[in-house]
Each structure stands twice: as C-alpha cells, then as structure tokens.
Amino acid sequence: MINAVGRNIPDELLQDGREVYQGKYYMDGKCFKKAGPQVRRCEKPTENKLCTTIREACEKCGAHDGMTVSFHHALRNGDYVTSMVMEVLIEEMGLKDLTVATTSLGSAQDLLADYIEQGKIIGIQSSGVRGRIGEAISAGKLRTPAIIRSHGGRPRAIEMGELHIDIAFTAASTSDYCGNAKGTGGKNNCGAMGYAVADSHYADHVVVVTDTLADYPNIPAPIDCIDVDCVVVVDEIGDPSKIGTKEARMTEDPRDLMMAENCAKVIAATPYFKDGFSFQTGVGGPSLAVNRFLESYMVERNIKMGFALGGMSGNICALQDKGLVGKLLDTQDFDMVTIQHLADHPDKHFEISTSEYASAANKGAYVNHLDFVVLAALEIDTKFNVNVLTGSDGVLRGAPGGHPDTAEGSKVCIIVTPLVRGRMATVCKDVVTVTTPGDTVDVLVTDYGIAVNPLRQDLIECLNKADIPHVSIESLQEKAYSLVGTPDDLEWENKVIAVLEARDGTILDVIRKIKPLVLE
Amino acid sequence: MEIQKTAMAGTLESSDAQITVEPADSGIQLSIESSVMNQYGRQIKKTAEEKLRELGITKGKVKVVDKGALDCTLKARIEAAVFRSCGVSQKNIPWGGVVR
Numbered sequence: 001m002i003n004a005v006g007r008n009i010p011d012e013l014l015q016d017g018r019e020v021y022q023g024k025y026y027m028d029g030k031c032f033k034k035a036g037p038q039v040r041r042c043e044k045p046t047e048n049k050l051c052t053t054i055r056e057a058c059e060k061c062g063a064h065d066g067m068t069v070s071f072h073h074a075l076r077n078g079d080y081v082t083s084m085v086m087e088v089l090i091e092e093m094g095l096k097d098l099t100v101a102t103t104s105l106g107s108a109q110d111l112l113a114d115y116i117e118q119g120k121i122i123g124i125q126s127s128g129v130r131g132r133i134g135e136a137i138s139a140g141k142l143r144t145p146a147i148i149r150s151h152g153g154r155p156r157a158i159e160m161g162e163l164h165i166d167i168a169f170t171a172a173s174t175s176d177y178c179g180n181a182k183g184t185g186g187k188n189n190c191g192a193m194g195y196a197v198a199d200s201h202y203a204d205h206v207v208v209v210t211d212t213l214a215d216y217p218n219i220p221a222p223i224d225c226i227d228v229d230c231v232v233v234v235d236e237i238g239d240p241s242k243i244g245t246k247e248a249r250m251t252e253d254p255r256d257l258m259m260a261e262n263c264a265k266v267i268a269a270t271p272y273f274k275d276g277f278s279f280q281t282g283v284g285g286p287s288l289a290v291n292r293f294l295e296s297y298m299v300e301r302n303i304k305m306g307f308a309l310g311g312m313s314g315n316i317c318a319l320q321d322k323g324l325v326g327k328l329l330d331t332q333d334f335d336m337v338t339i340q341h342l343a344d345h346p347d348k349h350f351e352i353s354t355s356e357y358a359s360a361a362n363k364g365a366y367v368n369h370l371d372f373v374v375l376a377a378l379e380i381d382t383k384f385n386v387n388v389l390t391g392s393d394g395v396l397r398g399a400p401g402g403h404p405d406t407a408e409g410s411k412v413c414i415i416v417t418p419l420v421r422g423r424m425a426t427v428c429k430d431v432v433t434v435t436t437p438g439d440t441v442d443v444l445v446t447d448y449g450i451a452v453n454p455l456r457q458d459l460i461e462c463l464n465k466a467d468i469p470h471v472s473i474e475s476l477q478e479k480a481y482s483l484v485g486t487p488d489d490l491e492w493e494n495k496v497i498a499v500l501e502a503r504d505g506t507i508l509d510v511i512r513k514i515k516p517l518v519l520e
Numbered sequence: 521m522e523i524q525k526t527a528m529a530g531t532l533e534s535s536d537a538q539i540t541v542e543p544a545d546s547g548i549q550l551s552i553e554s555s556v557m558n559q560y561g562r563q564i565k566k567t568a569e570e571k572l573r574e575l576g577i578t579k580g581k582v583k584v585v586d587k588g589a590l591d592c593t594l595k596a597r598i599e600a601a602v603f604r605s606c607g608v609s610q611k612n613i614p615w616g617g618v619v620r
Contacts, residue, residue: 392556392559393555393557394558422534422535422555423588423590424588485560485590487556487559490558490559516557516558517561519552519561519562519565
C-alpha cells in the first residue's frame with residue numbers, strides 16, 4: 001500500500017492493526033492504555049541487589065532464549081557495556097534468538113555484527129545503525145527486519161507495549177547498591193541519561209551496570225532504585241576519551257560558516273525570534289555553528305532564549321553561562337564540557353527523558369514547544385523529504401535520532417547541508433529513504449542558495465521582507481545534478497531488511513536489500 | 521596513442537580516482553571499482569571508454585579505482601596515466617588536440 005509520502009509498504013507488514021503513514025498529526029487525540037512491566041517485589045529490608053558478575057545478574061533476571069534486551073547509547077563510541085553483556089549472554093550462557101533493542105548503535109558495538117552473522121541475534125531495534133552492523137543488516141543477515149525508530153518513537157513504542165523489554169541493561173557512571181543511578185560523579189561520566197529512562201520504567205527486569213559504587217542514596221538520579229533489580233560493578237563501563245570529544249569542535253570551514261550565518265539570518269527574520277524563544281541544533285559542523293551567529297542577533301536585539309532542547313554541546317552551555325539561555329533541557333551530552341556543566345548547574349541544566357523530549361504519544365512533549373530546529377541531512381528531495389538513515393548507495397549508515405520528532409514539533413525546521421558531497425547530490429529528486437516527511441520541513445539552506453517549502457508562504461514573506469534571497473528547491477536539485485551528473489536509480493531486491501517507523505508508530509518507509517551494480 | 525609501459529595517475533583521496541594503465545597484446549580490459557558504483561558505475565564506464573577512444577587507445581589494461589571523482593577529474597586522470605605510459609607527460613602534451 002502506498003503511504004502519505006508515496007512509499008510502497010508491503011501488505012505483509014500491515015498485520016495486527018499496523019498502518020502505513022497517513023500524514024502528520026494523524027494519531028492526535030487518540031487514546032491508548034499504557035503497557036505495564038512485571039515487577040518483582042522487594043519487601044524484605046535486607047534486600048541487596050549487588051551481583052558480582054553480569055552472568056549472576058542475567059540468571060537472577062531469568063535470561064532466556066528468544067528474549068529482548070535493551071541498552072542505551074549515552075556512552076556513544078566509548079560504550080563497553082553493550083558488547084560486554086552480549087558476550088556473556090551468547091558466549092558464556094549460550095543463549096540464542098535474541099533481539100537487541102538499543103537507543104542507537106555505532107562502531108563500539110561492532111561485535112554485534114558477528115552475532116548477527118552467526119544467527120544468535122535475530123532482531124535489532126534501534127535508531128542508529130552504522131558501520132559493520134549496518135552492513136550486516138543491509139546484507140539481509142537478520143532473521144527479522146530491523147525496526148528503526150526516532151528518539152521519540154522509541155519511548156512511544158515502549159509505552160504502548162509494541163516494544164516489550166525483558167531485561168534492560170543500563171550503563172551508569174555511578175550507582176548506589178540499590179540502583180539509584182546517574183551519568184555523573186563517577187570515573188567514566190556520560191552526563192545525561194535521557195535515553196535509559198523509559199527502559200527503566202517499562203522493562204520486566206532492570207540491571208544497572210556501573211564502575212563506580214556511590215554511597216546510598218545516590219540522588220537525584222534519572223534511574224530510580226524502585227525500578228532496578230540488580231546492580232553489577234565492573235572495571236570500566238567505557239572509554240572516557242571516546243564518550244565525548246573534549247569539546248564538540250566549532251567548524252572553521254568557510255562554507256559551513258557561510259551556511260550557518262544564513263541559517264541565523266533566516267531565524268532572525270521570522271516573528272518567532274523574540275524574547276523567550278526555544279531552539280535546538282544538531283551537532284553537525286554547520287548546525288552547531290549557528291549558535292555563534294545567533295548570539296550576535298540576540299545581543300543586538302536584547303533577546304534571550306527561553307530554553308534549548310535535545311543533545312547538548314559546550315557552546316550552548318557557554319551561551320547559557322553568558323546569561324543568554326534560561327534552561328537547558330538535556331537528553332544527551334556530546335562532550336566533556338557539557339557533562340561537567342550538567343553536574344555543576346542543577347538549577348538551570350536539566351536532564352529529561354526521551355519521552356518527555358519527543359514522544360508523539362504522551363500529553364505534550366517538549367518538541368511541541370520548540371520554535372526553531374536546525375538539522376543536517378544525508379539527502380533532501382524536491383518534496384522536502386529528508387533522509388538521514390541510508391547512504392545514497394542504499395546501505396544503512398545513519399540514524400533518524402530526534403530529526404523527525406523535532407521537525408514535526410517545531411514551528412520552523414531548517415535543514416542545512418552542502419549541495420553536493422563529493423559526487424553525491426545532497427539535494428536530489430527522490431531520497432533513498434524518507435526519514436522525515438517533507439511537510440514537516442520548512443527551509444533548506446545550502447552553499448548554493450536557500451529554498452523555502454512552498455507550504456510556508458508566511459516564511460517566504462518573512463525572507464522577502466528581510467531581503468534574504470531564495471530560490472526553488474528544484475533549481476537547487478538541477479544545479480546539483482549539473483555538477484555531479486544525474487545518478488542512476490538504485491536497484492533493489494524484494495527482501496525488506498529494515499522497517500522505518502514514523503514517530504507515531506505507522507510505517508513511513510522500508511529499506512530493501514540493495515542489488516549492487518555489476519558492470520559486465 | 522599506445523600504452524607502452526605501466527603508469528599511474530591520481531590518488532585514493534575522496535573525490536579523486538586512481539588510474540593504472542598497463543600494456544596488453546590486444547583489446548582493452550577495463551576494470552572499475554567505485555565508492556559510488558550503484559549510482560554512477562555506468563557513467564564512469566562510459567566516460568572511461570570515451571576518453572580512451574579519444575586518445576586512440578585500442579589495447580591495454582586500464583584499472584579505475586574511483587572515490588567519487590567528478591567526470592572532469594576522471595578524464596584528466598586517465599589522460600595523465602596514458603601520457604605517462606607513453607612518455608609524453610613531461611612535454612608534447614597534445615594541448616588543443618585530444619586534450620581540451
């Protein structure tokens with residue numbers, strides 16, 4: 001069945017009431033009953049949750065073949081815990097048919113690609129799939145198609161019972177013996193743990209894995225001891241040098257800076273740029289650099305930001321320290337500066353869960369109160385559909401992350417990307433995969449010009465009034481193809497290797513197995 | 521022109537292509553690897569064949585390792601490899617002839 005973004009979704013995926021994507025706000029106002037986990041009662045006061053090994057914790061939590069385990073990725077490329085636990089489950093305990101539901105996957109979890117190839121891991125549910133895992137999934141090595149969700153879509157699926165977790169393994173920088181756990185105060189700090197919160201509330205069993213045992217009670221903490229079954233102390237939960245860079249680097253690339261300056265110009269030309277406005281950027285070079293240019297507009301017009309949202313980096317913390325930002329609502333930290341800032345400023349730098357951040361199935365996520373979001377793209381097509389998941393060659397190598405959530409929630413969603421990357425046309429006729437529907441994307445800023453979605457005549461007027469030149473997105477696409485040549489269409493096999501859920505739980509797109517071009 | 525000895529041009533940097541040419545007894549054996557094979561493989565092949573024809577090459581082994589080079593880069597690298605293989609890269613480059 002063809003969905004609202006023109007993608008053909010195979011009928012066999014549309015079982016048990018699953019629907020194809022119907023357009024934005026389709027689920028608005030509908031009601032559902034939240035799922036509930038199994039809870040083991042800890043009534044006896046002497047209850048001690050400390051386990052000496054991961055295996056002991058797994059056995060206490062009834063680890064078994066065919067179960068679903070979950071992890072979070074706040075430790076990013078420095079994460080040891082995911083691989084450490086999977087090794088115990090598969091190599092030591094000999095378990096099989098496992099589904100791994102993570103908040104994202106990167107090179108730190110490359111070991112999982114081996115287990116996928118061996119058929120021990122049969123399902124992956126994640127936001128990001130990159131590196132060897134992306135290649136293994138793209139090659140069709142999973143028994144069931146991977147399920148890709150946004151950061152808001154994941155807690156929605158958990159709360160609605162579509163993703164049921166048997167055991168959640170939560171890496172934490174500190175924990176007390178009872179399981180009050182957080183991302184600060186330890187030897188390997190990850191900062192905000194917004195990704196792990198839904199898992200702790202809805203998994204049948206929760207195992208906290210830490211390398212720093214803190215005095216009881218280790219509070220305030222995002223992971224609450226009333227949800228935790230076991231606590232395991234290991235040598236190291238991760239490599240701190242890879243958890244975050246020292247500080248997310250500010251680009252010096254003149255092309256990036258020019259695009260960032262134009263983004264700031266567009267923002268300052270809209271009526272939403274007023275005292276108390278709210279803002280989020282991605283951490284890509286040009287997105288991050290927008291902060292720099294926005295600052296001068298804020299000072300010039302005596303405007304302060306009400307709150308900044310999402311993943312945080314050092315420069316937004318610096319902006320707050322200058323008194324220009326009211327509150328930071330933080331789901332994850334991209335650098336050490338931010339992790340320290342979170343620990344030092346509990347009065348104005350707050351940790352929030354991804355459900356609070358971006359779920360489309362609660363009573364009001366923060367993204368719905370976002371004025372501006374500046375995001376990157378792997379590809380954007382002439383219908384303003386964005387792809388941040390698959391490479392132009394059809395292989396999984398990205399993540400929707402908070403992209404579709406913030407695009408839909410915000411008043412102005414700006415995509416900033418160079419027109420071409422090497423021989424890849426970023427602005428193209430049809431994106432490989434629609435991760436963010438075009439009707440939620442408002443402005444495109446490239447190094448060859450700005451285009452505004454015709455659905456936003458109000459923004460077109462704003463730009464005209466401010467004498468900001470803009471062109472049609474079609475002319476940008478034509479310019480791109482004139483530089484790199486018109487790409488051939490990718491060829492696919494029928495087999496679906498991944499299903500991409502829209503943030504409301506309907507099916508937005510599917511990724512099929514790529515048929516590599518062989519020249520005769 | 522004729523490929524007289526093994527010669528190379530280009531690098532394996534992103535947006536470049538590395539071309540290796542070798543003499544052969546008959547025919548052209550063209551092999552192509554590319555980081556953008558699925559979208560541009562056919563075009564790379566067409567560009568390489570056209571350029572070799574323009575240069576008058578009728579026999580030789582030609583290997584293209586492409587890292588997303590634009591057509592103009594690809595052509596320039598093929599020309600350079602062929603000229604080096606027949607010793608005309610230092611002088612006598614046919615400016616205005618096959619090189620335009």
